[in-house]
Amino acid sequence: MAVKKSQIYSSLWKSCDALRGGMDASQYKDYILTLLFLKYVSDRSLSDPNAQIIVPEGCHFSDMLKLKGSKDIGEEIDKIIAKVAETNGLGGVIDNAKFNDPTKLGDGKDMVDRLSKLMEIFSRPELDFRKNRAEGDDILGDAYEYLMRHFATESGKSKGQFYTPSEVSRIMAKVVGIDATATRQNTIYDPTCGSGSLLLKANDAAPDGLSIYGQEKDVATFALARMNMVIHNSADAELWRENTLSKPHHKGPDGKLKQFDFVVANPPFSDKAWSTGFDAANDEFGRFAYGTPPAKNGDYAYLMHVLASIKSTGKAVVVMPHGVLFRGNAEAEIRRGLIKRGYIKSIIGLPANLFFGTGIPACLIVLDKQHAAARTGIFMIDASKSFVKDGNKNRLREQDVHKIIDIFQNSTEIDGYSRMVPLAEIGKNDGNLNIPRYIDGSEAEDLQDIEAHLKGGIPVRDVDALQEYWAVMPGLRDDLFGPGDRPGYLTAKVEPNEVRATIHAHPEFEAFAAKVRGIFFEWRDTNIDLMRTFDEGDHPAGLIHSLSEDLLARFREAPLIDAYDAYQHIMTYWSEVMQDDAYQITAEGWPVAKVLRELIKDADGKFTEDPDLILGSGRSAKKLKAEVIPPALIVARYFSKEQAEIEALESKAEDFGRQVEELEEEHAGEDGLLAEAKTDADKLTIASVKARIKVIKSDADAADERTVLQKWNALAASQKEAERAAKQAQAALNAMVAAQYANVTDADAKALVVEDKWIASLSGSIDDELDRAAQMLTTRLKALTKRYALPMPVLNDAVTKLEAKVVEHLKCMGFAP
Template structure:
């Protein structure tokens, strides 16, 4: 069976369930990730004399599997890991978790059962990494990232700082131009590397295999980083354990600080103990010549270390709390000196609650020493509003990342989002870099027009504010608004209830709709054969990058439709559905489209997947192509006949309900025919007919009962026919899977499944655009529909009528 990414992830998270409850997430992550490491290197390198990792005899995952149920399983697992660590110089890396610790894993049978279950999970077919033929797509690395993200979420604020969200890491990598790296001789460094996720994301963005350097002071976190490097095929990365500020490890032979081509960092925010073991005034690396940061706040200490670690042409990015942009005293002096040197290239303000160690908003400070002396401004982006809620955290979407990167790398000026701020303007603001000083990202107020409320008419100011719509639909404006007897105002020509139809039925809107459809159709034609040509060994990540980028480009010139929203539809569908499909094709080929398998229950006697078809006792699951796609394409007539039978059944059922509603009450003619549960059944109705047989006085009841019985029998007959038709249809469909040709599989999967869904999604953006315009026009039309004097006259007339009624009733007001 082909391996889906989603199944890998769910199995890995199930391994956490085997430990959850016994210990904190910040601890059980060490056990799970070590087992993941052992499983991966065993699958990939066992028996390979040229492998990057040596898997010694008695040091493999297979040896762990053989221990399931053994009384000394914990002790033996420790010994297996020790052998693997010793053979690969990984002592202190993969042997940090004690698998024989009764305080964490339980004692006796509890430990045996827990560890046996844990090993069993990693022995599942979907975690057989020997099947991974898409090496360039790094399935295992993505799985590791998945676990790290979840561990960070569960570890809480105090222990979640070991992981930088992948989305932020990608922005940092692109902002410093990792994609423009010139050779493998260049270097990348992270002075507070945590689990190494930020380092790896930056490294992966480069076209060459850059040399990786990292330093991390926490023992367990440094071990995570080392394992992370191996799992991402970067085993030569040098990850050192020590305090970067007090004991930087990477030093030149002459005692100076080693410098790098690229530096990325996500240091602990506002570190109160940054100066431990360090006398900044006597720093031999001269990192604090521009000033000494406050003793209880280390943000600038880390920033100054990054600056000192950059080559003369080096580029860097560091995540900082917003306080570094505006705090005074010593930090103000340091900030001014760095700005005057021109080292800060840009600042990207991020949404709040992105990071696992804190909920406060942060920013990315982009540094660039190359041509710093000639820099005349700092490019700023306020991206604080582009995100989606994800559980208790916020998360950047693919569209948010792309927009930030496009804006920064192309230096795009976007109203209320980004601008180049001249150094002269910054100097006038006393070198305060607080983003709201320079970018007002707030939405303009929807101002009420007092004169319009008093005299009627719609302010031209509000209509002109929709100029981007009128640029595309100029005649629609004339269709909706006419001249007024007062300058600066217009009269509505269409009632509020008719605004939507006036817009949607206009020829200009039809032309614009055709333009949107044409953009998608062009993209579809351009990539149809590429999608149908996916073959074993292809790299899914390369595919999605190519087709997504082209979709973005094709919608770049379409006004009123946000190209990033269109892009997001594709990326969302990719992550939820299409990614799994493409990975299966890249591993097993198109033949997988014929697969429909019988589901089996897990150890708990439950099905872990929802079946597509149930035939008798068999619950079946299609691998790539759902039965609905086959039915729609090849069995439309049979489906229509089935739906007709089901509709007939529902129609009869409604007739029975109506009879019950009319005659089923306590005094009704059907009441005595009901079961104890208040139901009308064929048996209960027949029983009642027997009871009243021969009683002429009950003729009316007898007639109603006979009608009801007939309906019940008709319903059963129709339901039976529908059931048999469904079984026949599903049987034909199941048999058809084996008959599917490769051309049919490609038609069903690419055109009927992927592209059909995407086309609907694109159409939804057109609908959304029309709804925004319609909603605004309707609001303006209704807001100023009746001037205040008319309202007062109407109120006065109604008040007079009310007083007259009260007077006639003897309650006249005085």
Template structure:
């Protein structure tokens, strides 16, 4: 049966629980990722003499499983890994973690139990169906783990991973496209775990030829493993310091040149000159200037520039300071701008990266068209630098900020199309930059700040809502042309007053005909898009990622095309985000199951069986007797709604009867449990009235009134018991009927249930919520304006005087006098 991504991620992350406490996250990642690698290559290549990785006898994950509970398990795992490493020239790559380290894993039984549990976590995963066409579960799972390791490692160890969202932006703006040849080269001089290189390679239809260098030994090993997990075994990753000892060279004094470069160098490296004399650099990397000794940002940028061929293109993440710092960095910046090497700058939100909270930017380099941007003092032409201020587009995710799918898409669209958007992006002539002394601080050129919400003093003094504030909602009045007159009436020149009470504003908006037309226009592109997607044609072996790429772009285009009909109140990127959220939370799991098992997977109910001594971790969808089941694709509620509507209606009636019986009993007990109530003596040791305590008290009671109350309580308890029994019997009967119906489902019924009842219904519900959110924004602003100017200063003064007079009168009546 197919592995769902979210289930795989959960299983892998739970494996980390076995290692917490003994070491830092930056260390236990080596253990978890090594076992992930061993499990993957064993499942994929064991017994295959033509596999990219040779798994010799005694060197597979199965051999690790055989060691479970063995007192020599740590040493045994080390030997298994060493044998695989020896066979495949992976020494120093997969054997970095010591599985016999008592300081990290504990001594004796503690180590045996910890490693046994760790191996058992991976044992239940079948990774043999991992695909190699961009839908590789393991590659994505690797990135999932790396992100969490970076989060847990904190500031000192977060440098081994660049957030995938940022990596994707670099890969898409650097210039790689569908026409890029597989022979084209991509280079990362500070490659970390290799995620940036892989993202860049994914942009080409058949991948790219990958080169990387990483200074940290363990991290370079992770990069090599990452390449293999992504079926990119030909990637070349070197260890070493790129600045002092670059490995990719052509001769002793020339750097190897590449077609593309992507990088996320360490920010503001203070030790970049250790072992290097920039003034006597063999590779002439500092021709345009020598960076400050205590700040290596431009050192990495200049190295990348020197490593690109004459038509090379690069994208580099650097701290914002490189845009405006002075002295040596200002001179380098000026020289690079005059040469036209910098094509564009993208300002990112703060707190995206794991090693630092400072904001960063992406500098895009383009040598091929540099001559068109090179500064000519005699011609202040418009062709200059393209800037984007994307600092406000993010979502909070724990203690970090994260780019959403809509933020990524908007950045890439805007940059690749060169779109000018107010407060977001524009072309900046080099002449304008020169007049700013080559300072590239983005706020100098783009004002991305939101306008202040100014209070109107005349409105506060004399009353009335300023017409300026009402006119600012013009985008809404264009869609709802009569609504403005419904909500506001003229008061005096330049000011209006509210016609509808603040509490009724939203209801008024929803009730107007124009809103109904707007909602219909907003839903129409979705209906058209969904009918064209043909989700029901998805077949076993198809690519989920290819499908989501195609349909998400189509959805975005449908809403771009309908912008006029919806008055541009709906952001097409926000609609795109709805789909991508659903993809992340549910759709990708369903499609991966279909890709591996086909539509018959809709009939599958998987029985949940706990390992010995453990509880079942998954929540069941159906419980039949003592057996618990999980639906692979179709939750039981979908079958109930389509095939058992009458039974569900009866069940709802029985549920209502049970609720009514429970409420009657609860009210009666509350009424009769006071000091003089008839149930006081029936309370048990916990001062609670129960059926048992009432029955016991009936036998002992002698007072007629108390006995009558007790018998009434017993009748109510009996009524509740009967109602609960009837509901449970009906519920069990429905569960059994649904359980029996799963194997009977036809493929066309499965498609209807999954595509229409699950996917379409869920997405439509999210879209309707987005439409309501837009109208809620209007309602909130109208209410805010009404409440802000509802009382003028004279009214407030009069109210104060009246209240003051009342207080004085009360005090006088009490024999006191207001001083």
């Protein structure tokens, strides 16, 4: 069966669970990623004669698997790893995690059980990487990325700096200028490469990759980078382990710093020990010509190293804390020097709490030597509010990434978001580059109108502020508001609680909705064949790129709908559902869509997936999982009549249940006619009610109680019978649905997946956008009509009347105020 990304992620995270108890994330990540690396190179060596890593005889994962349950399993795994490391020159890279360490893995049987369980997890079918890579689609690379992100999240502030969020990395790859024209002859460098994720994301932006160079001082992190390069088919990357500032490794023949076409970097923020090991004031490489950075803050030290490392036609982008934009003294002098020479092309402000090593907001500084002499301004983007919460961190959405790249590449100016700031203006601010000085990204203040509070009416300026809606629906404004009793103010024609219904029922809103849906239908009609013809051997990444870019382009013309919001819907659906489907199809073709497989318990006796369909009941029940087509779609297309009958039975059972509840509400109280029929658990059951009826059957004085008991019993029996009938009908339907999978043709499968699943889901998302547009207008109009509904004279009159009532009541009580 084809590999799903979600299944890989699930299995890998289970492997983390197997180790989690004995060590923290910064430690067990080394074990998990080492095993992932070894499993990958082992599988690839068996299927790819050109594999970059040689696996010696006796060192394949199958050999490690034979060690399960062995008392010397940890020692033997270490020997296998050592041999692979020695053969491939990977000493100090893949042999850092010691699998025979009782302090981390436990003594005796604990170690054996823990490592045996790990071997079992990594032997699961979904972790077979012999066929994992289609051109342009790297399942394993994404899995490695997934683990990196989670380890960074769990590692804490002091240990999470080895990973740059992939969304930021993708932005950096684009703003640094890597595009379809880049070739393997172009060089890219990261002086603080961490786990290498930033370099690899930048490398992915070039059609055939780039020549990769990097340096990293931390031993464990450098090992991650080397493994990451191999896993991403970039084993020839020139990485070096040493401190970049004190001992830069990459040099030219003349002994000077090697210069590159592109540089990307996410150096440690505000490094207090940056100058350890060398004399910065007399730097042999001349990196600090514009001033020596402060001794206790190395931000500009890294920035100047990057600047010195790019060619005269080169470009760079560096992640920096916001402080570099406005701090004074030595840093201000360096900053003014960079501005004067035109090296800073752009500054992009990012959201706070985005990076794993810190919660402070950061920015991207884009350097460009090639066009420095002609530069007259710096393009600034304030993307600080563009994010979504993701656990305890913030994360850029797909729409945020795309928007930042689009705005940057086109130098588009948007009020409150982006602006080309002239160097002359920056000069007047003495080189201060703090983004809020130049872009006001604050929300417009919702001003209260005192006259409207005093005299009533809705201010025309507040209604005019909604012009984007009135431009699309001019008649709606006239139907919602009429002239006021004086110039500058309007009267609401519709009560606040009727605004939403009025908007949705208005013909202009219906026309707007039809236009938006029409744009989506045009996208559907244009792309439906692309989805239908997607087949075995095709590339999922290419599919979603074509679909999403076309959707984004079309919705740029949609009124009142943000094109990037529409784009986010398809990207979210891709991430959550569609990409798994696509990877299944590209691996095995459309027949995989018809697969309904039986779930099997794991070694712990548990099911690792939730079933989509259950046949039978109890221990003998079969739990089935649909690979691509959910049973609900089979039901909707082939068994709608049977489903309607089940729903009718369930509705009937619910109706009887409501009647039972009403009867109990009326008669089951302490002195009620049903009170004596309750069990010791204070409940009514069919058995307890029958027993009570039997007790009072000859009691003439209990006629009323007997009548109520018999009515309850009849209703409860009817409810139970309807539930039983519904359950039987559902079981029969489940059997028919399971059988139907075998009868689905390829054409049917494509219709079910493309039309009933993919397109239907996306269509629903567009309807959600229409509802959101209506809701935003509704919320604002209701707020305005409620705000000014009771002007001061009306409130004063109400207060006067209430005061008079109070006085009258006091008089009646014998108190004269």
